[in-house]
Amino acid sequence: xxxxxxxxxxxxxxxxxxxxxxxxxxxxxxxxxxxxxxxxxxxxxxxxxxxxxxxxxxxxxxxxxxxxxxxxxxxxxxxxxxxxxxxxxxxxxxxxxxxxxxxxxxxxxxxxxxxxxxxxxxxxxxxxxxxxxxxxxxxxxxxxxxxxxxxxxxxxxxxxxxxxxxxxxxxxxxxxxxxxxxxxxxxxxxxxxxxxxx
Amino acid sequence: xxxxxxxxxxxxxxxxxxxxxxxxxxxxxxxxxxxxxxxxxxxxxxxxxxxxxxxxxxxxxxxxxxxxxxxxxxxxxxxxxxxxxxxxxxxxxxxxxxxxxxxxxxxxxxxxxxxxxxxxxxxxxxxxxxxxxxxxxxxxxxxxxxxxxxxxxxxxxxxxxxxxxxxxxxxxxxxxxxxxxxxxxxxxxxxxxxxxxx
Numbered sequence: 156x157x158x159x160x161x162x163x164x165x166x167x168x169x170x171x172x173x174x175x176x177x178x179x180x181x182x183x184x185x186x187x188x189x190x191x192x193x194x195x196x197x198x199x200x201x202x203x204x205x206x207x208x209x210x211x212x213x214x215x216x217x218x219x220x221x222x223x224x225x226x227x228x229x230x231x232x233x234x235x236x237x238x239x240x241x242x243x244x245x246x247x248x249x250x251x252x253x254x255x256x257x258x259x260x261x262x263x264x265x266x267x268x269x270x271x272x273x274x275x276x277x278x279x280x281x282x283x284x285x286x287x288x289x290x291x292x293x294x295x296x297x298x299x300x301x302x303x304x305x306x307x308x309x310x311x312x313x314x315x316x317x318x319x320x321x322x323x324x325x326x327x328x329x330x331x332x333x334x335x336x337x338x339x340x341x342x343x344x345x346x347x348x349x350x351x352x353x
Numbered sequence: 354x355x356x357x358x359x360x361x362x363x364x365x366x367x368x369x370x371x372x373x374x375x376x377x378x379x380x381x382x383x384x385x386x387x388x389x390x391x392x393x394x395x396x397x398x399x400x401x402x403x404x405x406x407x408x409x410x411x412x413x414x415x416x417x418x419x420x421x422x423x424x425x426x427x428x429x430x431x432x433x434x435x436x437x438x439x440x441x442x443x444x445x446x447x448x449x450x451x452x453x454x455x456x457x458x459x460x461x462x463x464x465x466x467x468x469x470x471x472x473x474x475x476x477x478x479x480x481x482x483x484x485x486x487x488x489x490x491x492x493x494x495x496x497x498x499x500x501x502x503x504x505x506x507x508x509x510x511x512x513x514x515x516x517x518x519x520x521x522x523x524x525x526x527x528x529x530x531x532x533x534x535x536x537x538x539x540x541x542x543x544x545x546x547x548x549x550x551x
Contacts (some may be wrong), residue, residue: 158452175467179376207462235520265463268454269373303541306470313523314535318512321519325511327465335534345503345544 163189165213166261168206170215175257176208177266207270209275214259215281222288234296238289239343242319246335257325264320286312302347315342361387363411366404371457375405375464388407403411405468406475412457413479418487426466430493439540440517444533453524484510489500500545513540 169316171180186196200206218225225241231250238254249255260281267275289312296302304311325334365387369378380401384394398404423439437439447453454460458479465473482526487510494500516536 161543173466176374176376178374179467196486207485254466258465261522262463264456264522264526266374266459268371268452269377274513275526277526282523282526306538310535310538313531313537314516316485317523317535318516319519320522321515321517324459324462324518324522325480325515327463328473328480330473333511335517337508337515341544342505346539 159340160189160191160195164191164196164199164206166244167211169209169214169259172207172210173256173262177263177340178269180207204273208273211263211274211277211281213261214263215277218258218260219281219284219288222285224290226292233301234292234299235301235343235347237340238347242335242339242342246332249323249326250332250335255323255330257323257327258320261320267270282316285316289311289315296347305346311346315346318342354417358387360392362394362397362404362501363408366408367412367457369455370405370408371460375461376467379429380404388533392488402471406471409458409475410470413436413459413482416456416458417479417482417486420483424490425487428501431499432497433499433541433545436490436494436545440533440540442536444530447521447524448530448533451527453521455521456527457520459518459521462469480514485507486510487513494545503544509544512542 164185168180168185171184171188176289182193183194185206186193196206200209222241225244230237249257260278263270263274264278264282266280286309290308293302293304293308293311297304297308306314318341322334322338326332359496362383366378366383369386370383380391382392383404384391394404398407404419409417413520422429423442424435428435445453458476461472462476465476482505488506491502491506491509493499495502504512520532520536524530
């Protein structure tokens with residue numbers, strides 16, 4: 156049994172679940188896609204739920220890693236531009252797909268009513284980390300005199316990330332980049348604009 | 354065969370699908386919940402997909418009816434307060450549930466990658482109607498001198514509705530009203546605030 160087998164299961168599972176949802180993806184489809192026999196699956200995971208919970212860790216580490224690496228490490232240029240670039244990077248990822256599959260973490264969250272509390276406890280810290288990284292950026296931008304924040308950085312970060320999740324929902328129904336256009340316009344053109352007379 | 358049987362199927366289907374998702378809800382569960390035999394189902398619907406597509410019409414009519422009735426008919430008081438009340442009404446609906454099940458239309462949209470184009474063509478007009486009603490309110494509020502819109506009403510309406518959908522995703526993971534708090538704060542305290550010096 157190799158570590159690669161486990162990663163292959165998580166990778167293929169992530170791909171299928173992102174497309175079809177957690178509840179609608181059977182274990183047999185994941186095993187087939189990963190070309191792994193059932194016995195090997197049970198060597199790594201106790202059940203589909205156990206697999207799903209590890210999948211949240213796996214996806215959460217990827218997504219939070221991107222947020223931290225991009226927003227919380229050293230970089231050149233202004234913080235607001237960095238944040239803008241970061242969302243543009245994801246925007247490109249999502250709009251070059253033939254069909255928009257959305258955010259793997261947002262998709263799983265949408266299923267929470269069915270999949271339950273154990274998943275919620277795994278997903279919440281992934282959101283919290285996204286909020287934290289964006290709040291850190293906003294704080295830094297204010298300290299550097301780039302913007303004046305009308306609300307506490309932590310609350311603005313929540314609103315921005317939640318609105319981003321909403322843009323990804325709207326993207327699925329519009330299948331064009333309009334939801335990103337209005338997101339950028341409002342977030343970077345209004346919420347994070349240097350506001351005079353305050 | 355009665356019209357009531359069809360409505361009962363749609364009602365029970367809507368309830369189960371809102372909780373568990375479209376793909377994960379089997380026909381047999383819907384028949385059982387509605388206490389309707391399989392034969393009667395096929396009298397009204399050709400297939401599960403046919404049922405799902407009619408369900409979007411059914412839910413879309415309810416949701417768009419609420420938007421139109423609340424925002425596009427005569428009322429007393431200011432338009433911005435009316436809009437605020439409207440979101441508060443839904444906020445209360447969503448936060449008094451034991452577990453937040455989210456927006457039935459937003460949930461189905463999240464599943465679009467799996468359920469496909471036919472559903473997208475049914476869901477898109479439901480979103481368009483939500484955008485239209487909010488844009489109408491914003492336009493009216495500007496005409497009445499309540500606010501100055503920094504962007505075209507139609508684009509602001511899109512951003513507001515998409516952000517609302519995002520707040521509903523975040524609600525599932527937080528299971529508290531914080532996503533609504535930041536939504537209200539940013540939308541009514543900043544985007545739709547009377548802006549001087551513009």
